[in-house]
Amino acid sequence: MKRQMEGSRAVAEAVALCRPDVICAYPISPQTHIVEGLGELVKSGELSPCEFLNVESEFAAMSVAIGSSATGGRTYTATASQGLLFMVEAVYNASGLGLPIVMTVANRAIGAPINIWNDHSDSMSQRDCGWIQLFAESNQEALDLHIQAFRLAEEMSMPVMVCMDGFILTHAYEQVDMPDQAQVDAFLPPYEPRQVLDPDDPVSIGAMVGPEAFMEVRYLAHAKQLMALERIPDIAAEFEQIFGRNAGGLVRSYRVEDAETIVVALGSVVGTLQEVVDTMRDQGEKIGLLSIRAFRPFPLAEVRAALGGAKRVVVLEKSFSVGLGGVVSTDVRLALSGIQLHGYTVVAGLGGRAITQDSLLRVLGEATEDTLEPLTFLDLDWDIVNRHLAREAETRRSGPIAENLLRDLGVVGAKVY
Amino acid sequence: MTQPIKFYQTGTFTVGNRLLPPEQRSVQSSIARDNSLNSGHRACQGCGEALGARYAVDAAMRATHGRLIAANATGCLEVFSTPYPESSWQLPWLHSLFGNAAAVGSGIAAALRVKALKAGQAQSDIRVIAQGGDGGTTDIGFGCLSGMFERNDDVLYICYDNEGYMNTGVQRSSATPPAARTATTMPLGPEPGAEFGKGKDLPLIAMAHEIPYVATATVADLRDLEAKVEKAMSLHGARYLHVFVPCPLGWGSASCDTIKLARLARETGLFPVYEAEDGQVTDVTTIRRRVPVEEYLRPQKRFAHLFGDPGRPDLIALIQAGADRNIERFGLLGPQTSEDAS
Numbered sequence: 014m015k016r017q018m019e020g021s022r023a024v025a026e027a028v029a030l031c032r033p034d035v036i037c038a039y040p041i042s043p044q045t046h047i048v049e050g051l052g053e054l055v056k057s058g059e060l061s062p063c064e065f066l067n068v069e070s071e072f073a074a075m076s077v078a079i080g081s082s083a084t085g086g087r088t089y090t091a092t093a094s095q096g097l098l099f100m101v102e103a104v105y106n107a108s109g110l111g112l113p114i115v116m117t118v119a120n121r122a123i124g125a126p127i128n129i130w131n132d133h134s135d136s137m138s139q140r141d142c143g144w145i146q147l148f149a150e151s152n153q154e155a156l157d158l159h160i161q162a163f164r165l166a167e168e169m170s171m172p173v174m175v176c177m178d179g180f181i182l183t184h185a186y187e188q189v190d191m192p193d194q195a196q197v198d199a200f201l202p203p204y205e206p207r208q209v210l211d212p213d214d215p216v217s218i219g220a221m222v223g224p225e226a227f228m229e230v231r232y233l234a235h236a237k238q239l240m241a242l243e244r245i246p247d248i249a250a251e252f253e254q255i256f257g258r259n260a261g262g263l264v265r266s267y268r269v270e271d272a273e274t275i276v277v278a279l280g281s282v283v284g285t286l287q288e289v290v291d292t293m294r295d296q297g298e299k300i301g302l303l304s305i306r307a308f309r310p311f312p313l314a315e316v317r318a319a320l321g322g323a324k325r326v327v328v329l330e331k332s333f334s335v336g337l338g339g340v341v342s343t344d345v346r347l348a349l350s351g352i353q354l355h356g357y358t359v360v361a362g363l364g365g366r367a368i369t370q371d372s373l374l375r376v377l378g379e380a381t382e383d384t385l386e387p388l389t390f391l392d393l394d395w396d397i398v399n400r401h402l403a404r405e406a407e408t409r410r411s412g413p414i415a416e417n418l419l420r421d422l423g424v425v426g427a428k429v430y
Numbered sequence: 431m432t433q434p435i436k437f438y439q440t441g442t443f444t445v446g447n448r449l450l451p452p453e454q455r456s457v458q459s460s461i462a463r464d465n466s467l468n469s470g471h472r473a474c475q476g477c478g479e480a481l482g483a484r485y486a487v488d489a490a491m492r493a494t495h496g497r498l499i500a501a502n503a504t505g506c507l508e509v510f511s512t513p514y515p516e517s518s519w520q521l522p523w524l525h526s527l528f529g530n531a532a533a534v535g536s537g538i539a540a541a542l543r544v545k546a547l548k549a550g551q552a553q554s555d556i557r558v559i560a561q562g563g564d565g566g567t568t569d570i571g572f573g574c575l576s577g578m579f580e581r582n583d584d585v586l587y588i589c590y591d592n593e594g595y596m597n598t599g600v601q602r603s604s605a606t607p608p609a610a611r612t613a614t615t616m617p618l619g620p621e622p623g624a625e626f627g628k629g630k631d632l633p634l635i636a637m638a639h640e641i642p643y644v645a646t647a648t649v650a651d652l653r654d655l656e657a658k659v660e661k662a663m664s665l666h667g668a669r670y671l672h673v674f675v676p677c678p679l680g681w682g683s684a685s686c687d688t689i690k691l692a693r694l695a696r697e698t699g700l701f702p703v704y705e706a707e708d709g710q711v712t713d714v715t716t717i718r719r720r721v722p723v724e725e726y727l728r729p730q731k732r733f734a735h736l737f738g739d740p741g742r743p744d745l746i747a748l749i750q751a752g753a754d755r756n757i758e759r760f761g762l763l764g765p766q767t768s769e770d771a772s
Contacts, residue, residue, distance in 0.1 A: 034544040035537065062547035064540035068533065069577035076530035076574060080501060080537025083524050086544060088537070106526050210499045210522035210538060212556055217517035219502075219525030221509055 015190050020152040020182040023189045024091075024117060024175075025050025027156040029060040030197040031115075031163045034086035034204075037066040037077040041096035042129045043179035044119040048091055071096040075103035075114075082112035083218055085209040087163065090114065093179055094121035097135045101142070108143030108234065110219060111207070113166035113173070115159065116144075120280065120331075121179040122364040126415035130365020131179040133280065136308075137332040137340045139174070143234045145241055146309040147261065148279040149177040152187045157260035160192070161248050163201055168248075169241050170207045171234070176308075178281040180365070192256055200255050238310035245307050263312035265304040266319050268294060272301030273324040274381050277316075277345055279305045282329065282361070282368055289373045298381055305341070316348035325355035327380045329373075329391075331362045338388040355383055361391035397421045456653050457488045464491040464520060466498075471518040472510040476685025478675030478692065479507055479590040482649045483561065486588050486673060489656040491521060493663035494557045499542075501535040503562025503571055504528035506597040507590060528562075529570035532578040535560030535585035543584075557663060558584065564591040564605035568632045579639035579668045586662045586669040589632065592677035600680040604630045607700070608752070609745050610732045612680075617735035626748055633706075636670040640709035643667075647703060648674040650693035654715065658705065674701045682731020694726035699753035702760040716764040720757065723750045 018026075024047050028036075036055065038048035055065040064081075068074045074090045081088040092100065097118055107114050118136045122128040136146055147162060149155035155177040162173040177183060208218060222230055242263065249261035265283075268290055269275055278286055283304040293300045303319045305312070320326050326349070328342040337343070339358035346356060357380050362368045372392050379385040397418050405411045457463050466487040473480035491498050502508050502525045511518040512525065526534045535558050542554035560578075562571055567589040578585055594612050595601040602612040602624055609623040617623050636644045642665045647655040655673060662669040676683060676691040683691055695701035696715065700723060703715035724746060727733040736742045757763055 035540045037537070037540075062544045064544050066536065066540055066581065066583075068536075069580075070573055072530065073533040073536075073574050073577050076526060076533035077537035077540065079526050079530070080524065080534035080539075081541040082537070083534075084499070084538045084541035084545075086537075086541030088541070102527055103530060110526070210524055212497050212499065212522055215520060215522040217512055217519050217523045217525075219508075220512035220514045220517060222514040226514060 014193070015188055017186060017188050019046060020155060020177065020185050020187065021046030021119075022050050023152050023156045023191065024159055024177070024183075025054065026191060027159045028089050028115075029054045030192065030194055031089075031160060031201055032087065033060075033063055033089040035064045035066070035077070035081035035088045037068050037074045037081070037088075037090050039068050039071045039074045039092070039096060041071070041093050043121060043131075043183045044091045044093045044096070044117065046183060047117055047119065051089075071100040072103055075100040075107060078114045078116075079103060079107050079110065079112055082107070082114050083110065083208070083210050085204065085206045085211075087167075087204045088114045089116070091117035091119065093119040094123055094129075094135045097139060098123060101139065104139060104144065105142050107172045109230075111170045111234075113163075113170055113204070115162045115166055115173050115175065117159070118174050118176045119179040119183045120176050128364040129179075131181050132331040132363045132365070133176070134332050134363070136174060136176045140309055140340070143171070144309065145169070145171060145173040145238065145307070147173065147175050147307055148305065149175065149182060150281060150283045150304060150306075152182055152185060153189045153258070154260045155182055156189055156191070157252065157256065157258060160197055160201060161252055161261045165241065165244060165248055167204050168244060169237050171237055171241070176280065181281045190258065196255055200252060242307075242310045242312060261306060263307045264315045264319060265306060267302040267304070269301030269303060269319055269323075271299055273299040274377070275301045275303055275320050275323045275326050276377065277303045277305065277320070277326060277328045277341065278330065279308060279341065280331065282331065285368060285370060286329065286373065289370050289377065292370070292374065293377060300377065300381065308341070311344050311348075313348045316345060317352075320345070320349060320354075321352055323354060325357065325380060325383065327357040327359060327377060327385075329359045329361055333360045333363060357385050357387055357389065359385075359389045359391055366392060454653075457492050457656050458485060458652070463488050464496060466491050466519065466521050467511060468518045468520055470516070472513065473506070474679050474685070476678040476688045477506075477510075478649045478677060478688045479563065479592055480510070481652075481688070482590050482655065482673040482675045483507055483588075485649070485652050485655050486561075486659050486671070487521070487559070489659035490557070490559055490586065490663055493660045494555075496521075497556045499538050499556060499558050500524070501526065501531045501538060501558070501560040503531035503560075503566030504597075505563040505566050507561065507563065509597055528566050530574050531560040531562045531566060531571055532585065532587050533574040535587065536578050536581065536583040539584045553666075557586075559586045559588060561588040561590065563596070564589060564593060565595045565603040567591075568604045568630055576635075576639065579636060579641050579670070582641060582667040584666050584668070586659075586671065588671045588673060590673050590675045592675045592680060594677070594680050596677050596680040604628070605632070607749075609736060609742075609749060611735065612732070622735045622742070622745075623732070633670065633672045636672075637706045637709050637711075639668070641668040641670060642708060643669040644672075644706040645670075645704070646672045646674070646701070648692040648696050648701060649676070650689050650696060651703070651715070654703070661705070680732070682734070683729055687729055691726065691729065694721060697721040698723045698726045699757040699762050700726060700749075702756045702762055704760055711760065714760050714762060717757075717762050720763065723753050
């Protein structure tokens with residue numbers, strides 16, 4: 014049924030349709046509306062039986078999820094930003110134990126300086142943790158990916174992170190097609206765990222493993238992700254059969270045939286880029302777009318196939334590896350190893366900085382002329398950067414960085430004189 | 431034949447199981463015991479934690495008719511019991527992390543509850559314990575433990591307190607007593623060993639959460655430990671059991687002195703043994719005479735710097751004062767004797 018609703022509410026209702034047994038959550042912006050919605054659905058009895066635990070930290074949230082999942086419960090939680098970082102030890106533990114927990118990451122920047130707005134720093138920091146990472150372009154896709162995520166997680170016995178842009182998606186009201194319970198039940202069978210804490214068949218889970226088998230355990234996690242690489246498109250195809258919608262999969266390309274320039278991106282910015290590509294195509298530019306929907310496992314072959322024929326690739330990413338440059342770019346370059354083309358990284362939208370069509374048209378125009386810097390920061394305010402560098406050169410006690418910049422901008426009075 | 435005996439006699443080791451009616455006999459005395467923590471594990475000789483865990487988990491197994499799941503914190507108990515591919519555990523057992531055993535227990539209990547509801551039962555017949563050492567409980571796992579308490583999740587948390595981080599090489603925890611030598615509180619300077627005025631009392635903190643049941647026990651009184659586990663398993667909600675378990679390796683004590691030291695800890699008043707329900711103390715194990723703390727301290731190398739020439743009688747006096755405070759606070763000498771005790 015088509016309904017106008019907030020992205021978070023859509024995700025909450027989609028998760029409820031998946032009949033989770035246990036939901037645990039600790040509030041953090043911009044994830045809050047999702048778990049508020051689920052809390053309401055549990056309290057009202059619409060989602061029953063289901064245990065909703067208000068825990069005392071994200072570390073506890075993931076730990077409760079671990080206990081619940083190991084007991085055979087379908088388990089869901091959601092977090093963002095600092096919350097994801099606070100639970101990191103348990104995030105690795107969940108994947109190491111092979112527990113099919115599904116978690117929404119409402120993508121948000123990481124401090125300091127504290128910032129509640131969207132970028133991909135949080136989930137990208139966990140790219141090596143052994144979780145599958147799926148990125149949603151729209152609210153509809155976020156909703157659909159959660160239903161696929163439970164199926165994928167439980168089939169593979171590994172946890173899945175569904176990444177959706179904080180505020181841009183979570184707080185946006187859009188029309189979504191909400192499936193009915195029968196459709197979801199047809200797509201998602203009851204959870205049949207591979208390992209379960211059961212007094213009738215007692216097992217020890219989480220034993221200490223030394224050098225004799227640790228490498229093998231880690232390799233098996235990789236082997237499973239490679240299997241997921243095959244299952245993700247199949248599951249998306251099955252989903253399309255039942256729900257009549259294309260969602261998920263490994264990558265999605267747009268107007269890449271004959272493209273000389275291809276832009277690579279993840280998440281909601283793909284929508285903006287699609288319009289920019291249309292505009293540039295109208296101007297005669299041979300440009301296309303590749304949306305990466307599964308970031309882990311990383312679809313090396315699909316990315317190579319999509320980009321290999323282009324003259325240049327521009328990776329536009331909302332994440333940044335300090336001291337190196339792009340995060341996604343590194344993986345894209347690995348996919349293109351041995352292929353000669355121009356590669357550009359555009360770091361954009363950090364901490365919620367707006368990514369406008371005008372700015373995109375400008376940098377992509379420069380890219381098509383090959384005048385773009387290999388590492389470009391979209392709409393970086395060089396004035397305040399240079400002013401601060403000068404201040405640091407001038408005086409030892411230059412003061413707190415963020416507050417200095419805000420004062421330069423005249424945004425707040427960071428110091429009383 | 432059986433005869434009525436006084437409960438204190440069971441702690442004196444003069445009364446064997448054969449004199450007790452079957453229902454009072456220890457779980458370990460029965461051939462039907464579960465051996466939940468089976469032999470062959472790699473604990474040190476004289477390990478108090480292995481002993482405590484064996485009694486506690488078997489008692490919980492008997493109380494639940496074998497319908498029990500355990501969550502375990504990282505630490506000695508986890509390491510010595512499950513070196514891959516071996517496991518000593520004869521019950522479903524999950525080790526996740528150092529600081530999250532209580533939360534993992536909450537998750538297990540939550541999933542069990544939903545499974546029961548789906549099967550048309552009001553609650554699961556399978557029960558949950560979570561367990562860890564003092565570091566995993568009083569320090570790194572404290573947040574998760576407090577959360578489990580305040581939500582009143584249906585988990586019995588058992589802390590095996592050996593007063594330090596023994597698995598990592600005997601460092602100080604917030605359960606390390608004052609003056610004790612650890613690898614991070616060396617016997618140097620004007621206040622050798624762990625500093626006075628630091629550390630926390632977790633049973634009292636647990637009581638402040640007003641959870642249904644809090645109890646302390648030692649491995650010197652194993653029937654008392656079993657009885658407290660059984661009591662705990664007869665209740666629902668968050669329950670906490672704090673078991674005093676000497677560590678020969680970390681304390682520098684003889685392996686054969688584990689039981690003796692646990693008994694002396696209680697008899698000196700340094701480790702009060704009591705039960706509390708809903709935040710109120712309901713029962714205290716009294717001591718027959720006030721044993722001077724020297725008797726407890728002297729056999730342990732971690733306190734060696736307090737003795738010898740010139741020694742630190744001033745610090746021993748401070749430790750004695752702490753024991754005396756416990757005796758007063760919990761009425762350890764009993765109601766009739768506490769007035770003429772000092």
